[in-house]
Amino acid sequence: MLCILMSLFSCRAYKPKTGEASELAMGTICSIRVYDGYNRNAVNQVFSRLNEITVTMSANDEGTVLDRLNRAAGIAAIQLPDDLFYVISSAIHYAELSNSAFNPAIGPLVKLWNIGMDDERIPLLSEIDEVLPFMDYHDIQIDGIARTAFLAKKGMALDLGAIVKGYAADQASSILKSGGVKAAIIDLGGNILVMGKKPDGKAWNVGVQNPYDSRGSYIGIIAAEPDTSIVTSGIYERYFLGDDGEHYHHILDGKTGYPIQNGLVSTTIVCASSIDADALSTTLFTMGLEDGMALAESLEGVEAIFIAEPRVVYLSSGLPKVFTLTDASFTLGQ
Ligand code: ADP
Ligand code: MG
16 A cells, blocks of 8 residues: 555655756857756747847847947947846946946957957057047946947947846846756856756756866855855966966956956856856956955845965855865965
């Protein structure tokens, strides 16, 4: 009798519908792993949306709305779709919070270095001096009623590379939710969002990227709540070695014109919204350990992990209870 009951029970046991898909999108590998409520249609819709975001917001491709805005710098205001308007407004908010260290007007400098592209190189000092006057985010004029933006000086260009993937992950999450997906991991080139409750009821375990080995190895594990984003910015994400043997990475200082050198190797943000996590991972990196940590502590629901030379890990106050350091070559700093 007990056997029969048990087999009946196991027949009826809830079996979550799982599935996954990966595609090259937004210039990186994007993958969706569904743990409960898999719906192929919703997953396909996510990839279409990612491509739509790219053709609106990429600064590298010709003909995107952002590219049109950049080409109209000093000439005309451009009408923006709501999504781009929202992302630019958020980027300006982070520029304000960080006193310009996070700078969406950094486009001319990003183009000069072109890190990660075939023609990446160390620019001449004279070239850097030429672009510095065109990177003041206060010269981005947005009109919330007309839904337009105007870059006040010819020579300006926006670059939203530090925030777009986070926005895209939030979009992916809401598309999956509308499609009945109950639990998933959204991974847009390392920009992670864990959506919904894991079917076994436990926390999501998310590895914190080892900044010295940006694909694959982890320094530790975060036990994440449902609907949490975990995003890392670091000096080994995109970089090149110059002829002078120096390491040049892609997070730039809009004041000096060079990659930021402040002793940090990476920053990881843990918070509910992925656009905030992405913007903040870059923002706190640009601000450095002391000011960045102070900003993280001042923001409700935001936790941060800083890794500084030589392999020291600093945690914001909410992290010790959810983070476990697993790589013994790193030490916890105070
Ligand atoms: P990833 O591209 O690895 O997700 P980030 O989110 O940290 O890394 O964004 C880095 C990108 O942001 C750079 O490749 C560049 O496009 C842009 N960027 C570089 N320096 C800055 C800065 N000081 N403020 C804002 N954006 C920046
Ligand atoms: Mg970022």
